[in-house]
Amino acid sequence: MSDASPTPHVVEVRGVRYSAGPRRIFDGLDLTVRQGSITAVMGPSGTGKTTLLRLLTGQARADAGTVRVLDQEVSTLSRSGLFALRRRLGVLFQNGALLTDMNVFENVAFPVREHGRLPEPVLRRLVLMKLEAVGLRGAAQLMPQELSGGMARRVALARAIVLDPEVLIYDEPFVGLDPVSMGVVLRLIKHLNDALGITSIVVSHDVAEVGSIADYSYLLAGGRVVAQGTTPELNASTDPAVRQFMQGDADGPVSFHYPAGDYIQSLLDASDIRPPRAARPARGADPIDQAAGEGRP
């Protein structure tokens, strides 16, 4: 994944600054994603990983810097241009985001019905093929509320690939999954990437799982990329912040404890259950707020 590689970039993020209200989410973010690769974007909760996806899909616009996806500057696209770009992207949402008034088949067929005029027999075959790819052809008539978390994620994956996107973005694909479902989704990501030639961007904080399939990884913290490289390179890093994240240590540059006053004094002072006002962190100045307090802008 060095810059000398001839493979073109499908995503280029350069010097992006983005704030949600008073809070700075990104402050000079730079990253690139090469065509056909699996790129992991990792970082502690609240580092802006989901916000990055919103920037890539044009749901949010950067305050400064450039976000280029498939050779188009996202922030300058018109509404119709943005919709045209989104048709070339697939997004797997953290909770699947299946439409609850449609069964599995109709959920997968939904983007095709909206954007194409395929004859019904062709549409049926296409949807069944995508469901077969995620192992859920037999669940075509089930409603979303009848699915387990892992099944819902796989149906959402079938929906995300039904239009054969060039870039597939996964938002925390392993959250809340049991080990078996996690393994299934992990293999699916790798298989789809290899079989369909899709470029995959996996946003996650499941280091071991993502690291096992990623060609290249970015580690975000404090609004910028603090480390990047292949999984072995990140594992071998001597940077304390990288080591803390990769090894899952509770304490390190990112503190486990939210800033507070003296512990013993707080226990003894029974009349005041609130944390001392002076100890409350100023928003934006607080490392936890910057690194872990992400909210949706």
Added chain:
Amino acid sequence: MNAIRTVGAVALFFLRLIAACVPALRRPSLIVRQIYNSGARSLIIIMLSGLVVGMIMGLAFSDMLARFGSESALGVAAGLALVKELGPVLTALLFAGRAGTSLASEIGLMRATDQLTAMQVMAVDPMRYVAAPRFLGGLIAMPLLVAIFDILGLFGTQLIGVSVMGVDPGTFWSQLQRSVDFADVNEGLVKSLVFGATCTLMAVYNGYHAQPTAEGVGLATTRTVISSSVLVLVFDYMLTAAFL
């Protein structure tokens, strides 16, 4: 200042909704489904309420008119009251409580579970696919519900007025036929369309802008009922004055 901002936001949303209605008309199946959801599913409560309101009017109007020796005017009084005022207003208030809350919570939950975001990312405009069909469905369903409310109301009035209070049935119907003309029906129709648009706009707007939390969806539902009810009463006064 917040109130002005909200009024402006609702107005802009309404314009976007109108613009989204044109392409939504190409999907009649979505609109028919929403007519079923908003209209057919409200039928029982509308029919029951219409019947009971009519029966109450049969009792109360008969008693009041008898004091002036004008029991024969029961049909006129009930007909005009139902067609011009009570039918559209009460149906709208019931609609806001039944269908409005259902719409607001459904759309609010769609937002909370990222379904609206997923549509946007799939290059599908939720205004066209979710908001506009629901708005059109409510707009079409309301006049039909008002008509059913009026019919059941008149039946209830006749049931009590004629059968219990002793008003002559021939007088009841002939007075009603002679005094309630097309202009009165037209007034009721215009009101039902305006109230239908108001109630569904409030439901769709509040649901669409609900905070993606359990509390946010609950708040959107409450706001829908309150804003719809107040606006229906305010618009009723304005329309009544305009039709005088």
